[in-house]
Amino acid sequence: xxxxAAHLSTALSAPVRHETGATKTATGAFGRRLAVLALRQGSxxxxxxxxxxxxxxxxxxxxxxxIGNVLGQSAIAGVLAIGLTIVIIAGGSNVVTGxxxxxxxxxxxxxAAVYASLLQAGQGDAVAIIGALGxxxxxxxxxxxxxxxxxxxxxxxxxxxxxxxxxxxxxxTQNTVVPASSDFxxxxxxxxxxxxPVLAYVLLGFAALVAALVQYxxxxxxxxxxxxxxxxxxxxxxxxxxxxxxxxxxxGLCGGFAGILSVSYLSxxxxxxxDMLLPVVVTALLGTVFSRRLVPTIGGTLxxxxxxxxxxxxxxxxxxxxxxxxxxxxxxILLVVSATTLLQRKGNQ
Amino acid sequence: xxxxxxxxxxxxxxxxxxxAVGAVAGAGLFSxxxxxxxxxxxxxxxxxxxxxxxxxxxxxLQAYNAxxxxxxxxxxxxxxxxxxxxxxxxxxQLQTLIAQKPDAxxxxxxxxxxxxxxxxxxxxxxxxxxxxxxxxxxxxxxxxSDNWAIGKDLALQLVSDIGGEGNIVVFNGFYGVTPCAxxxxxxxxxxxxxPKVQIIQPELRDVIPNTVQDAFTQIxxxxxxxxxxxxxxxxxxxxxxxxxxxTQALTAAGRTEIKTYGVDGSPEVLQLVADPxxxxxxxxxxxxxxLGRTAIRNVAKLLAGGTLPRETYVPALLANKENVGEIxxxxxxx
Numbered sequence: 166x167x168x169x170a171a172h173l174s175t176a177l178s179a180p181v182r183h184e185t186g187a188t189k190t191a192t193g194a195f196g197r198r199l200a201v202l203a204l205r206q207g208s209x210x211x212x213x214x215x216x217x218x219x220x221x222x223x224x225x226x227x228x229x230x231x232i233g234n235v236l237g238q239s240a241i242a243g244v245l246a247i248g249l250t251i252v253i254i255a256g257g258s259n260v261v262t263g264x265x266x267x268x269x270x271x272x273x274x275x276x277a278a279v280y281a282s283l284l285q286a287g288q289g290d291a292v293a294i295i296g297a298l299g300x301x302x303x304x305x306x307x308x309x310x311x312x313x314x315x316x317x318x319x320x321x322x323x324x325x326x327x328x329x330x331x332x333x334x335x336x337x338t339q340n341t342v343v344p345a346s347s348d349f350x351x352x353x354x355x356x357x358x359x360x361x362p363v364l365a366y367v368l369l370g371f372a373a374l375v376a377a378l379v380q381y382x383x384x385x386x387x388x389x390x391x392x393x394x395x396x397x398x399x400x401x402x403x404x405x406x407x408x409x410x411x412x413x414x415x416x417g418l419c420g421g422f423a424g425i426l427s428v429s430y431l432s433x434x435x436x437x438x439x440d441m442l443l444p445v446v447v448t449a450l451l452g453t454v455f456s457r458r459l460v461p462t463i464g465g466t467l468x469x470x471x472x473x474x475x476x477x478x479x480x481x482x483x484x485x486x487x488x489x490x491x492x493x494x495x496x497x498i499l500l501v502v503s504a505t506t507l508l509q510r511k512g513n514q
Numbered sequence: 515x516x517x518x519x520x521x522x523x524x525x526x527x528x529x530x531x532x533x534a535v536g537a538v539a540g541a542g543l544f545s546x547x548x549x550x551x552x553x554x555x556x557x558x559x560x561x562x563x564x565x566x567x568x569x570x571x572x573x574x575l576q577a578y579n580a581x582x583x584x585x586x587x588x589x590x591x592x593x594x595x596x597x598x599x600x601x602x603x604x605x606x607q608l609q610t611l612i613a614q615k616p617d618a619x620x621x622x623x624x625x626x627x628x629x630x631x632x633x634x635x636x637x638x639x640x641x642x643x644x645x646x647x648x649x650x651x652x653x654x655x656x657x658x659s660d661n662w663a664i665g666k667d668l669a670l671q672l673v674s675d676i677g678g679e680g681n682i683v684v685f686n687g688f689y690g691v692t693p694c695a696x697x698x699x700x701x702x703x704x705x706x707x708x709p710k711v712q713i714i715q716p717e718l719r720d721v722i723p724n725t726v727q728d729a730f731t732q733i734x735x736x737x738x739x740x741x742x743x744x745x746x747x748x749x750x751x752x753x754x755x756x757x758x759x760x761t762q763a764l765t766a767a768g769r770t771e772i773k774t775y776g777v778d779g780s781p782e783v784l785q786l787v788a789d790p791x792x793x794x795x796x797x798x799x800x801x802x803x804x805l806g807r808t809a810i811r812n813v814a815k816l817l818a819g820g821t822l823p824r825e826t827y828v829p830a831l832l833a834n835k836e837n838v839g840e841i842x843x844x845x846x847x848x
Contacts (some may be wrong), residue, residue, distance in 0.1 A: 230613055240604040340692045340721050342601075344627035354631070427602070431628050435601040436722075481610050484593055 180496060193277030201459050204504050208454040212472050219479035219514050230360055236369065237472045241423050242370065242445055243470040245269050247381045248419025249449040250466040254379065254410035256319055257392040257401040258453065258461055260502070262407070264392060266416045268304060269423075269445060271330040274438025276300045276424025281345035281434035290349040298421040304330055305417015309410035331439060344433035353429035364426060368467075371422070376463035380443055388412065389460070391439075447494050448473055454501050516596070528626035554649040557590025562813060563611045563619035563641075564592050564741040568599035569725070571755060573802045577622055577646060580806030588814055590617075597723055601628045608632040612639055616812045621653070624644045624807070625690050642816055646809050649692035655822040657809040658831040661693045664777055665700025667832045671796045672701075672748050672775050679710030680747030683736055685729065685756045694752035697777060701750060720756040729759025730766075737767050744771070751776045752796050754783040761786055763794040764793045778802075779833065781847050786836045796834040799845055804828050 172434055220227035249266055258266015276297040278488040283293040302342035304326060309321035390398040393409040399405050451467035451473070453459050477490050558825035562585045569575040575731040576720075578596065593616055594605050604624060611619060612635055620635050621629060626648060633643050633652040672682070684701070688694040705711040718736070721728045733749065749764075749772060751757045757776030759844040764772050770793045776783060779799020786794035805828050812822050833841040 225614065231610075233615055234609055238609065240603065340626060341720055342625045344690075418558050431605055432603050433627050435625065435628055437600050437602075440600050442603070471656060478608070478610055481593075481595055481607060482614065484591075486596075 176336040187446065204454055204459065208501075212455075214286060214421055214469070214474060215472070216440040218395065219475065219482065221481065223479065226479055231478065233356075233359070233361030233365050233484075236273040238364075239474040239484060240427050240443060242448060242474070243275070243420050243467060244371060244426060245273060245318040245441060245445045246448040246452070246466045247372060247463055248416035248454060248469050249445055250461045250463060251294045251375070251379065251388070251419075252319070252412045253392070253401070253449060253461045255392045255409050255436070257395075260450070261320060262318060263325060263448075264412065265319050266308060267320070267442060267446075268330055269416060269420050269492050271327045271334065271437050272301055272304045272417060272420030272440035273423040273427055273441065274434070274436075275304070275330050275334040275337070277427045277431075277434040278334050278343060280425055280426075280428045281343040282349060283498045284345040285343060290347050294425060297424045298418060299447045301419070301424065302414060302418060303417070303420020305414040308417065309413040310412065312395030313406040313410050317509035327439075327442075334438070335427075338434060338436070340436055342433055342435045345428055346432060348428040350432070353426065354432070360427075367426065368470075372467045374468075381462050391408035403503045414437065437486065444494065445475065447497070451497060451501055453505060459505055517669045526631035529649060537561055542606055543700045550691060555588055555589035555811055557585055557810075557814050557817070559632075560590040560617040560817060561614075562590050562592055562810070563614065563616040564594040564612060564622070565604070565619060565624075566594075566596050566622040567604055567624040568598060569596050569751075571751075571778070572799060574623055575780045576802035577806035580803035581810050583619060584781045584807045584810035585737075588810065591609065591644060597624075601625065604629065605632055607638070612641060616641060618642045618644060618807050619818060620644045620646065620813060621648055622809075623691070624648055626650055626692060630780070641656075642813075644809055644813055644816070644822075646805050647693050654816060655809075655824065655826060657805050657812060657826045658693065658701065660827045661696040661804065662700060664693075664798045665697035666704060666828045668750070668775055668777060668796060668798050669701040669829075670699065671832060671834060673704060673708050673711060673749060674739055674772070675795055676711070676747040678708045679718050681712050681714050681740070681745060683733070683749045683760075684713050684717045684747055684761075685719060685749075685751040686717040687756075697752045708831045714740075718756075718798065720751060720753075725755040726762070728761045729756035733760045733763035734767060735764065737769055743769070746772050748772060748795070750805070754778045754780050756798040756817035757794065757797065758783050758786070761792060777830075779831070779841075779845060784833055784838060784842050784845075787833055788842070790835065796832060798830050798832045799841055840845070 170242070225231055248269055250268045253262040254264070257266075278407070279300045280293045280297040283296045285289070308323050308326050311317050311326065312319050353363050355363055355369070359364055376384070379388060388402050388408055391403060391405050395405050425440075448469045449461065449465065449466055451469040453461050455465035455468040456462040473494060476493060481492055482488070535630070564578070564581050564585070566574055566578045567570060569578050573697055578594070582592045582594050593611065593614060595607040595611060597607055597672075605628065609632060621633060621643065621686070623646065630650050630652060631647070636643050637652050643653045645656045647653065647658050648656060657757055676682070686698055689698060705713070714736070718732050721815055729751075736746070749757070749760045750758065754776030755778075757774045761774045764770055764774065770791065772793055774793050775794035775796050777798045777800070779797055783797045785797065786792040787797050808826055811824060816822055831841045831844060
């Protein structure tokens, strides 16, 4: 188990703070902190280096219009990755036994299909919004029940739910595109102030809201405590299962919200929502290197989303085949996971 | 969805247009254009955006590569993006492409309702949009096979092969894609006059990806539902990848008395048509590379100040058991 002393001390209330972590790693702590610093600064340096390179090689890259586009194009994946980050925070960051929500992309697909179908059936945007968010919440609730009541590992529980949800989407849409248009949808996919897409503002606003909740409130700190050290959290009187359920509900809601954005962006509900899953998981995992202590954070996930989108955008501007992007993504995740794993092992010695 | 497509153009005008173009097509297609000979065309110093819904099928790969080569041949710089059959990626790429302000954008395939708002944004930004196989009012010119003729030819071949009566199984999963809708509507138009030909309900839905495996599974299931020989006469699909899966399923189940029909001229399917023992009866072959080159030549004409017709038709060739060898030769498939 990863015991990050510095981290626990902020996560748990004072009486529970014990010295074991601090003394055990007293000698290794400095080296580890240095490595963490190097990894974090290194990844920021890579990010900035990539941005600088694109700006020089493709002068159009660093313009308000293009950065706005990148932000807007990140919105759907960003909202999903933020949902996943909440689950990873509450469930712990072990990829196999920790918190993960594989049903997120399918959730977005079904929520979008519900939204588009409701509009097609003559309902207004208000009903459709409630329908989409409700769909997301129900999926979140099923995940929560399977994990906290039935005790299934999140990886398997959400995998099963993913299949059910993807099947429901097929039933609802018959695997066809369901076109949808309304004034609200056009407004969301239009350009806002400074010629920047409205979706860009939506992403930044949403990320700021969730970051405020998760990083700066007692609720958020308890969420971290539950994920990092459930036994200690329980000893401190936190209702662990309640927090985990809440995280899955929040992630379900993110799926529903992303569904609405997707309907607006694609002028309807389309097939292939499942393709989003891998990039979203990659983004959420990549996000840890953009945080101060190599833990999942909302800000880190936002940066990772923008990083991946910038790569795709920059490759297109440089006229490099976009198929290379998935290769680069795979390479990044391999680097990040091995680096954090090595650091965690070192931290536990 | 076809209403959306037709709605913009006005149905009656479109029909007139089709009739007129049908008459002109034969004559007009073989001369390369009214006022520009092929040698005069140039794209020197021009950046041409080439966006495709995907390149995972014979048809779109051929058309996509031919476009890139033609832009280079004419001295221009292609900016080519492939969405890998993902609508989100397609829209993002179009959005970035519009921001790159190329001299023109050519969109190859794609679901109209998804891409149309973005093609309109390109048009609003002053970038001429040309399309291949996409019916939208936001495109200056659409290069396409004459899908009305394709649909009619295929339907007539089918009806004549089954002697004007019997049940047929139909794959109709992509009615939202304009060419598929036209071909399907033509099938319905033809069998309207053959009341003994019935489409088995519910119609099947072909899918992307895993088209072949899925068609195989669906046809195997329907064969179990209609076990007597003669209860199904033919299987129709708007393109030939489901036809491939269907044909394999028939062969596997020993129901080779059922004939299959499709469109696109994929090499695997043409091979099956050429095999006298295969149930693959006919495949209308489009000329995808020629479609791609035609679209790019149209861009060059437009940028040189020429005017373009609403649609440019590239002839399609129906391959059946009798003429498949000849057609394959024409397509350069040996």
